[in-house]
Amino acid sequence: MNINTEKKNEVIICHIDGDININTSPQLRKAFEEFVEKDMKKIIVDFSSVSYIDSSGLATFIELLQRLKKSGGSFRICSMNQKVKNIFEVTKLHKIFEIFDTQSSAENNF
Amino acid sequence: MSENVSKEEPIISLKNVSKYFQDKKTIDNVSLDIYRGETFVIMGCSGSGKSTMVRLMTGILKPDEGSIFIKGKDIAKISSEELDEVRKTFGMLFQYSALLDSLTVEENVALPIKEHAKLADEIIDIIIKMKLSLVGLRGYEKYYPSQISGGMRKRVGLARAIALDPDIVFYDEPTSGLDPVVGGAIDKLIKELSEKLLITSVVITHDMQSVFNIADRVAMIHKGRIVDVMPAKVLNNSSNPYIQQFINGRPNGPIDFFKEDINIEEIFGL
Ligand SMILES: Nc1ncnc2c1ncn2[C@@H]1O[C@H](COP(=O)(O)OP(=O)(O)O)[C@@H](O)[C@H]1O
Numbered sequence: 610m611n612i613n614t615e616k617k618n619e620v621i622i623c624h625i626d627g628d629i630n631i632n633t634s635p636q637l638r639k640a641f642e643e644f645v646e647k648d649m650k651k652i653i654v655d656f657s658s659v660s661y662i663d664s665s666g667l668a669t670f671i672e673l674l675q676r677l678k679k680s681g682g683s684f685r686i687c688s689m690n691q692k693v694k695n696i697f698e699v700t701k702l703h704k705i706f707e708i709f710d711t712q713s714s715a716e717n718n719f
Numbered sequence: 720m721s722e723n724v725s726k727e728e729p730i731i732s733l734k735n736v737s738k739y740f741q742d743k744k745t746i747d748n749v750s751l752d753i754y755r756g757e758t759f760v761i762m763g764c765s766g767s768g769k770s771t772m773v774r775l776m777t778g779i780l781k782p783d784e785g786s787i788f789i790k791g792k793d794i795a796k797i798s799s800e801e802l803d804e805v806r807k808t809f810g811m812l813f814q815y816s817a818l819l820d821s822l823t824v825e826e827n828v829a830l831p832i833k834e835h836a837k838l839a840d841e842i843i844d845i846i847i848k849m850k851l852s853l854v855g856l857r858g859y860e861k862y863y864p865s866q867i868s869g870g871m872r873k874r875v876g877l878a879r880a881i882a883l884d885p886d887i888v889f890y891d892e893p894t895s896g897l898d899p900v901v902g903g904a905i906d907k908l909i910k911e912l913s914e915k916l917l918i919t920s921v922v923i924t925h926d927m928q929s930v931f932n933i934a935d936r937v938a939m940i941h942k943g944r945i946v947d948v949m950p951a952k953v954l955n956n957s958s959n960p961y962i963q964q965f966i967n968g969r970p971n972g973p974i975d976f977f978k979e980d981i982n983i984e985e986i987f988g989l
């Protein structure tokens with residue numbers, strides 16, 4: 610898994626490439642920790658190159674949500690494929706995340 | 720699920736598997752294919768070899784003859800490290816794999832996660848909450864097994880079995896010791912989890928109600944042999960005398976409960 614970040618105005622766009630699983634999710638957590646430490650308040654996570662996310666990955670996103678809630682930040686997820694979308698849906702997590710079809714729609718009014 | 724699966728590559732494939740205990744052939748030349756996403760039930764009487772079958776498929780026992788392929792790998796031939804890797808993708812809910820009484824519900828569910836992965840405690844806590852809510856046990860994290868009912872303990876076992884997002888879950892007699900209502904609830908949960916999480920489920924049981932509740936396909940095992948395999952929905956119409964006797968619970972038929980060939984002298988050491 611690779612993480613590439615770019616900054617657009619005050620929004621951090623985080624492109625993830627590869628599976629988010631028990632071996633790679635700690636790396637993602639580290640990246641998220643940095644965002645929170647640097648007091649980034651607006652984060653978009655681009656899922657277009659993610660084909661699988663396991664429970665440790667989902668937990669990593671839940672933790673990010675918890676932390677951003679405390680710091681007054683928020684984040685959006687975009688460009689999930691159907692398989693990944695299903696994983697969020699069966700765990701009902703699609704209800705707590707802001708999910709957008711495309712990156713540009715996620716950037717809108719953020 | 721049960722139809723049109725034959726063209727796919729099976730996720731589990733047994734080829735001419737036999738297992739002996741001492742000289743007794745406990746599993747006798749079994750060949751079986753199980754496909755991704757199906758709930759496959761192996762039913763049979765006590766002592767027919769069901770638990771031995773799961774132990775073989777999970778690599779706990781090695782076959783004396785034949786091969787067992789899991790996702791294309793012959794698990795009897797791979798190294799123990801490779802076998803560990805394959806087994807990480809299994810969940811197991813075994814007949815006697817009770818919860819540890821000295822640990823809380825959340826600590827029990829955490830066991831496989833801590834064993835297999837280096838994750839932060841905060842992440843593990845979130846995973847446990849996710850799993851417990853999937854089995855309908857949100858809020859029971861701090862309870863001890865002795866403080867909850869038998870059905871709830873099974874649910875905790877189920878949460879533990881799916882802790883690491885397995886793609887195959889093996890169940891050995893998941894409803895044994897439960898009353899029919901609680902057993903039915905466990906069946907419903909197994910079915911739901913299989914469907915939602917796209918898990919392949921292999922269920923060993925002698926509980927006929929459970930077979931009708933959950934099975935896509937059913938194999939009947941008798942004296943270590945697979946006597947038939949069929950979609951669950953045609954079970955009732957099967958003319959196979961073993962199936963008929965088993966599903967109707969008849970004492971008379973090809974399944975003999977009392978061995979007729981016993982040697983009375985031998986019993987008394989004469
Ligand atoms: N480890 C073992 N050593 C010797 N005999 C065994 C062992 N495990 C099972 N058996 C015998 O193999 C037969 C099948 O057992 P098992 O697979 O547990 O049946 P089931 O689960 O269908 O009740 C039984 O006769 C049992 O006594």
Ligand SMILES: [Mg+2]
Nearest residue numbers: 769770771814
């Ligand atoms: Mg058994």
